[in-house]
Amino acid sequence: MTLSTQQLGQLNQAILAVHGAPDLHALATHLLHALRLVVPGDIRVVDFSGIAEVRGYTAYDPVRAISSEVNAAVHRYLADNPLYRQRQTQAASISDLLTRGQWQRTALYAQAYSQVGQQDGLALDVDLGHGAMLTLNVTRASRGYTAAERMALTLLGPHAQAQWRRLSQQQRISQAAWQALSPGSSAADVLSPREREVLQWVANGNTNAEIATMLELRAGTVKRHLENIYRKLGAANRQDALSRMRRPDF
Helix, strand or coil, rough: CCCHHHHHHHHHHHHHHHCCCCCCHHHHHHHHHEEEHHCCCCCCEEECCCCCCCCEEEEEEEECCCHHHHHHHHHHHHHCHHHHHHCCCEEEEHHHHHHHHHHHHHHHHHHHHHHHHHCCEEEEEEECCCCHHCCCCEECCCCCCCCHHHHHHHHHHHHHHHHCCCCCCCCHHHHHHHHHCCCCCEEEEEEEHHHHHHHHHHCCCCCCCHHHHCCCCCCCHHHHHHHHHHHHHCCCCCHHHHHCCCCCCC
């Protein structure tokens, strides 16, 4: 199975959308947009479970696609969904696992899916590590999904996983760096007040141009501050400088 030129273009746009998420809080919105690009459907769902940072967060597109009553029924009768009984490491649909009659006899169908006119769902589970899981799901009013749609969703999974891990690491580094650079810390004795301020914004993920605007400096001045920071910390680059801030000898 190969994707057409158009499908490859849509997949590439979806991948760019995922990697364009600036932080963990924005990732769900970017994932919903990516799903819209690769799998036509009526309702898109991004569900995080077992994750302290987002605490069982579920996002829908459209935002008001389902009522609170239907949402409660989805979670109440989750065991009826064959896609959730076993993790789907390759994109799979309800119609792959249940006949129409079997599916329509479930409480989940009666109390949730039928209430919003949905007949099928295509899902992929992405292992985020340490017991955390991301589920990407697209439902529609008709049964069945094409091989290309399945492939596109499956190929999107590793990018969602990679971006989650990158943003998680960025958040941990950012939090540690802000703490390490607070007044009274050992790092405060190594760097000047302005250098600490610049590095705090680096930890926040801001570019040189953004830092220059916020601190009312020239971009070249920000660059010189960073060069001084690297020299004082013995760092090779921005990420290295932030990593060194977490070391106990600083």
